[in-house]
Amino acid sequence: MLKKFIILLIFIPLLSQNSFLKRDFSYRRILAPRASFYLATSDGRPISLEYGQFPDKELYLRFLNPQEIKEAAINFAARIGSADDFLKILLTLGALRQYQAREITLILEDWTPFSEEDYLLISIFRIFADKVCLAYTQTKETYFLPIKPITLQEKVTGPIHIDYVTYLTPRFKPTVEEAVSRLQDAESAFIKVSQDFSGHWEVSLPFNLVGKNVVIIHSTENSENILSLILTSALMRLKGVKTVSLINTYQGYSRQDKEFKEGECISSYILLKVLNSLLDHNFTVNVHYGKKSGLIDLSPEVWITDDEANRQTLNVLTPQAVYNLNGFVQLAEGLLGIIKKEQGITDLRSLPLLLISPDDGSFFYVKEAVSVLRDRYGIEAISGYLNKERLGSSEVVITGEILENDGRPLTFPYSLKDYYIFILDDETSTGSTIKSAVYHLVEKLGIDYNKIYAGVVHGKFSLGTEEFYKLKDKEMLPQVLVTLDTLEVPEGIKTISSSALIAYCIKRILGLTEPIRSP
Numbered sequence: 290m291l292k293k294f295i296i297l298l299i300f301i302p303l304l305s306q307n308s309f310l311k312r313d314f315s316y317r318r319i320l321a322p323r324a325s326f327y328l329a330t331s332d333g334r335p336i337s338l339e340y341g342q343f344p345d346k347e348l349y350l351r352f353l354n355p356q357e358i359k360e361a362a363i364n365f366a367a368r369i370g371s372a373d374d375f376l377k378i379l380l381t382l383g384a385l386r387q388y389q390a391r392e393i394t395l396i397l398e399d400w401t402p403f404s405e406e407d408y409l410l411i412s413i414f415r416i417f418a419d420k421v422c423l424a425y426t427q428t429k430e431t432y433f434l435p436i437k438p439i440t441l442q443e444k445v446t447g448p449i450h451i452d453y454v455t456y457l458t459p460r461f462k463p464t465v466e467e468a469v470s471r472l473q474d475a476e477s478a479f480i481k482v483s484q485d486f487s488g489h490w491e492v493s494l495p496f497n498l499v500g501k502n503v504v505i506i507h508s509t510e511n512s513e514n515i516l517s518l519i520l521t522s523a524l525m526r527l528k529g530v531k532t533v534s535l536i537n538t539y540q541g542y543s544r545q546d547k548e549f550k551e552g553e554c555i556s557s558y559i560l561l562k563v564l565n566s567l568l569d570h571n572f573t574v575n576v577h578y579g580k581k582s583g584l585i586d587l588s589p590e591v592w593i594t595d596d597e598a599n600r601q602t603l604n605v606l607t608p609q610a611v612y613n614l615n616g617f618v619q620l621a622e623g624l625l626g627i628i629k630k631e632q633g634i635t636d637l638r639s640l641p642l643l644l645i646s647p648d649d650g651s652f653f654y655v656k657e658a659v660s661v662l663r664d665r666y667g668i669e670a671i672s673g674y675l676n677k678e679r680l681g682s683s684e685v686v687i688t689g690e691i692l693e694n695d696g697r698p699l700t701f702p703y704s705l706k707d708y709y710i711f712i713l714d715d716e717t718s719t720g721s722t723i724k725s726a727v728y729h730l731v732e733k734l735g736i737d738y739n740k741i742y743a744g745v746v747h748g749k750f751s752l753g754t755e756e757f758y759k760l761k762d763k764e765m766l767p768q769v770l771v772t773l774d775t776l777e778v779p780e781g782i783k784t785i786s787s788s789a790l791i792a793y794c795i796k797r798i799l800g801l802t803e804p805i806r807s808p
Contacts, residue, residue, distance in 0.1 A: 327364070327365075327366050328363065328364075328365050328366075328381070329363070329364055330357060330361045330362060330363060330364075331361070331362035331363070331364060331392075331394075334357055334361075336352060336354065336357055336358060336363065337352065337353035337354050338350065338351070338352055338353070338381065339351045339352075339353055340377065344718070344751050344752070345510075345718065345749055345751040346511065346751075347541060347542055347544075347545070347556075348373070348376060348377060348380060348512070348556070349545075349554075350377075350380050350381060350384055350553070350554035350556070351550065351552045351553045351554065352384065352388065352552035352553075352554075353552060354552070355388045355551060355552040355603075358385060358388040358389065358390050359388060359389045359390070359603065360389065360390075360391045361390055361391055362390070362391055362392040362393075362394070363385055363390045363392070363393050363394070364394050364396060365378075365381060365382065365385065365393065365394065365395050365396065365418075366396040366398055366424065367381075367395070367396070367397065367398065368397070368398050368399060368400065368488075369397060369400055369410075369488045370487040370488045371484075371487070371488075371512075372484075372511075372512040372513040372515070372516040373512045374488070375410070375512065375516050376512040376515055376516065378395070378414065379413070379414065379417075379559070379560075379563065380554050380556050380559055380560075381554070382395060382414060382416075382417035382418050383417050383554070383556075383558075383559030383562070383563075384554035384555075384559065385417065386417045387554070387555060387558075387559070387591055387604065387606065388552075388591065388603065388604070389603065389604055392419045392420075393417060393418045393419050393420075394418065394419065394420040394421075394422060395414055395418040395420070395421045395422070396422045396423075396424045396431065397411075397421065397422070397423055397424065398424045398425075398426060399424070399425060399426055400423065400488050401423065402423075402434075403489075404489065404491070405524065405527065406489070406490050406491060406492055406520055406524065407489060408436060409439070409520060409523045409524060409527065410490075410520070411434055411436050412436055412437065412438055412439040412523070413438075413439055413519060413520075413523060413563065415436060415437065415438035415439070416438045416439065416562070416563055416566055417559075420433060421433075421434045421436065422434065439523055439526070439566065439567065440566065441526065441566055441567060441568075441569075444569045444570075445531075445532045445569045446569075448799070448800050448801055449502050449532055449534070449569075449570075449799045449800065450474075450502060450800065451472065451475050451502050451503070451504050451534075451795050451799060451800075452474070452475060452476070452501040452502050452503065453475065453476050453477070453478050453495075453497075453498060453501055453502075453503045453504070454468060454469050454472070454475055454476070454477050454478075454503075454504050454506060454791075454795070455477070455478045455479070455480050455498075455503055455504065455505050455506070456477070456478075456479060456480070456505070456506045456507065457479075457480050457481075457482055457505065457507050457514070457517045457518065457521060458507070458508075458514065458517075459479070460774075460777055461506050461507070462477075462479065463786070464506065464774055464786055464787060464788050464791065465477045465506050465788075465791075467786055467788035468506075468788040468789075468791040468792045468795070471788070471789070471792035471796075472792060472795060472796065475795075478495050478498070480492065480493060480494060480495070480505075480521055481493040482516075482517040482520060482521060490516065490517075490520060492517075492520055492521050492524050494521070494524055494525065494528060498525065498528070498530050499528060499529045499530065500529060500530070500531050501530060501531055502531050502532045502534075503525065503530050503531075503532065503533055503534070504534045504535070504536060504795060504799075505518065505521065505522065505533065505534070505535045505536070506536050506538070506791060507535065507536075507537055507538070508537060508538045508539040508541075508775060508776060509537055509539065509540060509541040509542075509560070510539050510541045510749075510776055511541065514541070515541065515560065518535070518537075518564070519563060519564070519567065522535070522564070522567040522568060523567055526567060532569045532570075533567065533568050533569055534568060534569055534570040534571075534572070534799060535564065535568050535570070535571050535572060536572045536573075536574075536614075536791055536794055536795075537564075537571070537572065537573040537574070538573075538574050538773075538774075538775035538776070538787055539573075539574065539747050539775045539776050540557070540560075540573040540574075540576045540577075540611070541560075542556040542557045542560055543557050543573075543576045543577035543578060544557070544577050545557050546558065546577065546578040546587060546589060547589045547590075548589065548590070548591055548592060551592065555589050555591070555606070557577075557578070557587065558587055558589055558606055558609060561587055561609040561611060562609050565609055565610070565611075570612065570799065571610075571611045571612065572611070572612045572613075572614055572794055572798075573611050573612070573613060573614065574613075574614045574615075574616045574746060574747075574773070574775055574787070574790065575613070575614070575615060575616050575617070575654065575715040575716070575746040575747065576611060576613050577715070577716070579611075579613035580650065580651075580653055580654075581613070581615070581653040581654065581657065582613050582614060582615040582654075582657055583612065583613060584610050584611075584612050584613075585610065585611055585612075585613045586608040586609070586610050587608065587609050587610075587611070588605065588606055588607065588608040588609070589605075589606055590602055590604075590605050590606075591603045591604040591605070591606065612798070614790055614794055615654050615657050615658065616715075616746035616773050616775065616787065616790060617644075617651075617654045617655060617657065617658040617713050617715075617744075617746065618657070618658045618661045618662075618790070619773060619785055619786075619787060619789055619790050620658075620711070620713055620744030620745075620746065620771060620773065620785065621644060621658045621661075621662060621711055621713065621744070622662075622785075622789075623744065623771050623785035624711050624742045624744055624769070624771060625637055625640075625662075625666075625668075627742070627769060627771070628640070628709060628742070637666055637668055638666065638667045638668055638669075640668060640709060641702075641703050641707045641708045641709065642662075642668060642669075642670040642671075642708065642709050642710075642711070643670065643671055643672075643673065643691075643701075643705075643708040643709070643710045643711070644658055644659055644670055644671070644672050644673075644710075644711045644713060645672070645673045645674055645675060645691060645710060645711070645712055645713070645726075646674045646675070646712075646713055646714065647674070647675050647677050647685075647687070647712060647714055647722045647723065647725075647726045648674060648675065648676075648677040648722075649674050649692075649696075651674070651713070651714060651715050652672070652673075652674040652694070654713070654715065655672045655673075655674065655713055656672045656694075658672075658713065659671065659672045671699070671701070671702075672693075673691040673692055673693055673699040674691070674692050675687050675689075675691060675692070675726055675729065676688050676689045676692060677722065677725075677726075684721060684761070685721050685722050685725050686725065686763070687725045687726055687728075687729035688729075690734070691705075691734070705734065705735075705736060706735060706736060706737060708736070708740065709740045709742070710730060710736060710740060710741050710742070711742050711743070711744060712726050712727065712730075712741065712742070712743040712744070712767065713743075713744050713745075714743075714744075714745050714746070715745070715746050715747060716745065716746065716747040716749060717745045717747070717748060717749060717750070717757075717772075718749045718750065718751040718752065719750075719751075719752055719756055719757060720750075720756075720757040720770075721761070721764070723743045723745070723767060723770070724760065724761075724764035724765060724766060724767075725763060725764055726743075727741055727743070727764075727765040727766065727767050728763050728764050728765040729763075731765060732763075732765075738765070738768060739768055741767055741768055742767060742768060742769045742770075742771075743767035743769065743770045743771075744770070744771045744772065744785075745770070745771075745772045745773075746772070746773050746775060747772070747773070747775050747776055748772030748773075748776060748778050748782055748784075749776060750778070750779055750782070753779065754779045754780075754781055754782060769783070770782065770783065771783045771784065771785050772784055772785070773785050773786075773787045773790075774786055774787055775787055
């Protein structure tokens with residue numbers, strides 16, 4: 290540790306005068322907090338905050354008295370020792386801004402910044418916090434840090450020729466290398482993010498990225514990945530990378546895209562706002578609130594009563610955009626490859642093919658996939674969806690016929706029993722939806738079990754594959770199940786590489802002659 294402090298003291302005078310990391314060492318003293326952890330208004334009224342976790346380990350935050358926040362000056366004291374701490378602090382700050390706090394002071398207890406990455410963390414907190422202070426519980430002293438929030442001066446809207454495709458977790462290496470092989474004059478690079486010790490991280494950024502156009506391939510399914518991405522993107526900005534674009538294969542917290550109960554933190558919006566402040570372009574794959582591909586605006590409404598009939602709108606958040614990619618195409622292509630190999634079918638154009646989603650929420654993804662199969666391969670597939678009712682977190686029931694866009698029963702050129710059927714879904718945790726769909730197709734609609742295949746973009750399997758293979762009443766396993774490699778998939782599940790989708794995004798979207806609207 291002493292060695293790092295010495296290096297920092299030598300390095301500080303060399304920082305650019307234009308850097309947002311420039312420090313004024315004549316710290317302004319402010320009143321020290323009375324407790325180690327607290328959230329209260331400046332006049333001492335406590336703000337009650339409930340922290341919890343969803344089954345997939347995502348954090349849940351909810352203010353129990355959000356009415357106290359509006360137009361109030363808030364002091365928030367916290368300690369940072371882990372990625373979970375970082376994310377909890379960031380989401381809490383964003384939620385305070387969401388509920389219209391007039392002024393937010395973040396007080397970091399018993400933590401001393403000494404590296405570029407540490408000061409970048411503070412500049413990231415400053416996106417939402419008006420002030421950031423350091424407090425030391427033994428000496429009762431608190432110091433103000435005059436560091437500005439990190440900002441992206443101007444976004445590049447395209448077209449962009451990508452020089453480097455980077456990744457932050459080793460599991461993406463084969464996917465990135467395969468994607469790079471489909472591109473011209475692009476190289477791959479691994480960026481290591483490590484935690485030196487409690488509350489301090491180091492990003493090993495390659496020197497040759499300066500002045501280059503860079504894409505980061507990553508997934509934000511947990512707090513460690515979220516911190517790594519935000520810190521890396523911020524450091525790229527500091528070091529002079531020309532453009533930074535993200536292909537986020539799985540956007541964590543996307544299910545928290547609205548306020549279901551009064552006082553809830555809209556985590557998806559907060560993280561999107563932070564990332565868009567750092568990136569030129571932000572892409573993701575089959576985001577929960579997207580429904581179809583293309584630019585999606587997220588602009589949730591904040592209200593302050595649980596009475597749905599008398600909701601009082603507190604705030605309508607400024608739209609944040611993300612470009613949504615459709616992984617259903619890669620799933621369908623992968624399943625066609627399996628059929629071609631197993632069934633020995635040489636001409637797929639003659640294959641009676643039906644693509645269905647388990648509910649209407651994913652139907653437009655299926656329609657897009659059918660359109661691509663027709664244009665690329667000449668396959669005249671048809672699309673539909675099932676009527677799904679969720680009875681609980683892991684229990685669903687499927688009823689009725691296969692439906693088309695307007696909700697009417699789908700009509701078929703051939704007998705339904707002649708079709709190969711692909712059940713495509715955007716995400717699964719326990720597999721209950723797919724297993725219920727297979728049961729309904731076989732037992733209620735009389736479809737040949739051997740012709741039913743299933744594909745999932747995001748195979749979360751949050752309870753493990755053992756839970757997936759357990760069958761409840763009115764459930765059947767699909768003959769074949771595949772998932773994209775957007776998440777780390779347990780052993781025993783067939784995966785399809787997302788490299789083609791990544792290459793398509795880089796060549797055909799980032800490389801378009803027409804500019805993309807900036808998020």
